[in-house]
Amino acid sequence: MAKKDYYEILGVAKDSDERTIKKAYRKLARTHHPDASEESPEIAEKKFKEVSEAYEVLADKDKRTRYDKFGHKGVDFDGGGFSWDQFSHSDDVSDIFGQLFGGGQRGGVGDIFSQFFGGGQRGPDNRGDDLRYDITLTLKEAYKGIKKEIEIPRDGSCEKCSGSGAAEGSNTRTCNTCRGQGMVQKMVRRGFMSTVSTIECNDCKGSGKTVDKPCSVCRGSGIIPVKKKIKLQIPPGADHGYRLRMRGQGGAGPNNGPKGDLYVVVNMKKHNVFQRQDNEIILDLEITPAQAVIGDRLKIPTLSGNVKLKIPSGTQSGDVLRLKGKGMPDISRPSLVGSQHIRINVKVPKPNGKTRKLWEELRELDSEKPSFLDRIMDKFG
Ligand SMILES: [Zn+2]
Ligand SMILES: [Zn+2]
Known part of the structure; x- marks a missing residue:
């Protein structure tokens, strides 16, 4: 399939100035960022990547010149196609996501981008696990869409301590080591250099809180394994690899931390016709x-x-x-x-007793007209 024109993707004219291009990209990034988009994560991610690739080229004077001259060939991203680690303009949109997420409980802006850039910089926190649930659909189910109840094993909030992790009568207090941050800074030596890294606080396991006496049921974590029934709905048209994200349906976070997400991944069963x-x-x-x-x-x-x-x-x-x-x-x-x-x-x-005669008649009828074979023989004769 022919690659789409970068100007078209961003919806800008070929002679647009830098500011116009940046504005167009910021608007599209806001629409398609998978964490903010109304679209399915799969589609949002694809579109977000597409607009980011276009912006990566058009925001860079050198790349833009090459693209204008040679088209996609001029900027083939080392032959391997565009990947997130080649995106050098995340700063141009990071503030948008700062606004959207209000610098929430998670690692903030860097965190959202690190998911895409594989930076692994996600700050430790007490958010629950993201879970994956695979479901195999028949073609008919994919065609009609499905609604069904599924049961998934996941971390649930401990009932005995209401998720706090503290035994009855025991107090929950802010962790002294990290002062409630859940993270501590540590010097890490890498070769000749020492760098300061932020790591999870060991004393509170990232929750920022400690208890005097841990709950006997959950041993202080505030979570216990449960089997949770979930109403699953997949709209018509799902294909192999389709991902549905159900926010807050993943594991419970330790010590009443936020819940993770559940990702339902569709596999397709082959149809015999x-x-x-x-x-x-x-x-x-x-x-x-x-x-x-x-x-x-x-x-x-x-x-x-x-x-x-x-x-x-x-x-x-x-x-x-x-x-x-x-x-x-x-x-x-x-x-x-x-x-x-x-x-x-x-x-x-194969002709049988009944049809043989008819086929023979047809053959005779057809041979009255010059055949394809006669015509080519004439040319060489
Ligand atoms: Zn701590
Ligand atoms: Zn408990």
């Missing part, structure tokens, strides 16, 4: 020579039930007939529905 390519459905259909020559009307299975299909007279092997709107709905735009494509294969039968 239909093949799928994104939102398009493909069906291989064998027809007889007589049907190919004269045409026919056949009942054809589709995802929404059987439909009548007209095989036109003169259909060839390899022809593809299309049933519009009989494919998969698009998961992000349900009104957009793919097609079903019927790939025709004309199957040549």
Whole structure:
């Protein structure tokens, strides 16, 4: 597929100045950032990456000149395509996410970007675990979407101590070591250099709180393993690898920390008749020579039930007939529905006692006209 034009992606004119480009990117980054977007995380992430790639090129004088001259070839990102570690402008948008998330409990701005840049700088905290739940869907389930209750094992809040981790009558107090920050600074030697690193506080395990006497049920963590029933809903059109993020449905955080997220990941079961390519459905259909020559009307299975299909007279092997709107709905735009494509294969039968005579007659009839073979023989004769 041809790569989209960077100017088009950012929705700016080719002669736009730096400020216009920056403004356009900031607006799009705000719309598509996976942590803020209304879109599914998969789609938001893709779009966020796409606009960031365009910005990486157009915000850089040198890269922009090369792109204007040579197109995508001029900036092929070392041949491997754009990856997040090649994005050098995160500062241009970091403030947006600072506003959006109000410098919340997590590591703040750097944290949000570090997810993408793989920087591993996420500050230690008492947030619960993110969980992954794999679900396998049949083609029909993916077509209709599903609603079902699932049970997932996860960390839950301890009932005995209401998640505080403290035994009855015992007090919870701010950790002395980290003064409630959950993190401490430590000198780390790397070769000749010593750097200051922020690491999780060992005394409170990052929660910022300690208890005099830990709860006997959860041993002070405030969490216990539970099996939680969750109502799962996947909209029509999910494909292999689709990820659904359910905020706050992951594990409970230690000592009443915020809950993690649950990621539901879709796997697709292969269908024995239909093949799928994104939102398009493909069906291989064998027809007889007589049907190919004269045409026919056949009942054809589709995802929404059987439909009548007209095989036109003169259909060839390899022809593809299309049933519009009989494919998969698009998961992000349900009104957009793919097609079903019927790939025709004309199957040549073995003649039997009844048909042999007819085939022989047809052969004689056909041989009265000059054949393809006669025509090419003439050229060489
Ligand atoms: Zn501490
Ligand atoms: Zn407890």
